[in-house]
Amino acid sequence: MKTRNLFKIFLIIAVSALSLSGCIKKEDEPQVDYYKVMTEYMAANTMDLPDVIASGVVTASAVNANKSAYYIIDLRSAADFAAGHIEGAVNSTVKDVLTAAQNAGSKPILLVCYTGQNAAYANVCLRLSGYKDSKIMKWGMSAWGPSFDKWSANVSNQAVGHANWSTTNTIKTPVTFSLPTFTATATTGADILKERVKAALDKGFQGSKVSDVLGTPANYFISNYWTEADVNTYGHIKGAYRLNETLKLTDAVGFKNLDPNAVIVPYCWTGQTSAMVSAYLTVLGYNAKGLMFGANNMIQDQLFANNKNSWNKEKPTTELPTVK
Secondary structure: OHHHHHHHHHHHHHHHHHHHHHHHHHHHOOOOOHHHHHHHHHHHOOOOHHHHHOOOEEOHHHHHHOHHHOEEEEOOOHHHHHHOEOOOOEEOOOOOHHHHHOOOOOOOEEEEOOOOHHHHHHHHHHHOOOOOOOEEEOOHHHHHOHHHOOOHHHOOOOOOOOOOEEOOOOOEOOOOOOOOOOOOOOOOHHHHHHHHHHHHHHHOOOEEOHHHHHHOHHHOEEEEOOOHHHHHHHOEEOOOEEOOOOOOOOOOOHHHHOOOOOEEEEEOOOOHHHHHHHHHHHHHOOEEOEEOOHHHHOOHHHHHHOOOOOHHHHOOOOOOOOEO
């Protein structure tokens, strides 16, 4: 009897000790820094921001001259795709672009949409998923011919003379913030990145309207994606930073120059590069919303006069061939 009781006591103590040690281990386990694990993997695999957005744009005329060289994914609505599309193109959505990309074979992928901005956003997600040669068509299907034009209604000079557009104020000096945080179910850099890319595609391109940002720039963290010379020539939105040279995972400060608690609005000439940047930032855990149509919806006449990525200068006057 005594032996049996001693065995029971020993068993209770052993089970309690195991339970306690399990609890202690769980509480003492260091939390995974998902951002750090993922970005270290990205930096080691040539997925820094400049690498991902480089050489990613091709003109409509170049596409038309060599359509068969690309696996073309058209991200417009099914109805608009059916009304006319580039020969050989397949129809998909931003959310499902990775599924469509699996059928590309050895061909580089070309993404097209209405104006190039949705395609630019999706293209970053493709490149972060291993499709390093994928590209977008500049200006989207609007560049294919006048019947596809979604750009002309979205160009303006609304920044000219606006109280919040400055040609004299010094652009804002960068400051340092904390890095963003997020959670994931995965623990390896590659798998965390897959989760973040899926989240970015599920969210889709989130654009900011020029009128909103110009109206109340203090509501946003604005990042001008031009050279310093261009800022000095054309001006900038008051309160904007210019961070393009430092937004690198390999930079000592890098993305710490971005406020993780703000709505980040990068802007460029056409909205296409800023859509790429916003996709990358979304993957990193920021709340980024590219400025739609970029400088073309702020200072169009100046761009036209200087032949600087101006829609009114580059818009097509004839139709390229389509399939219906």
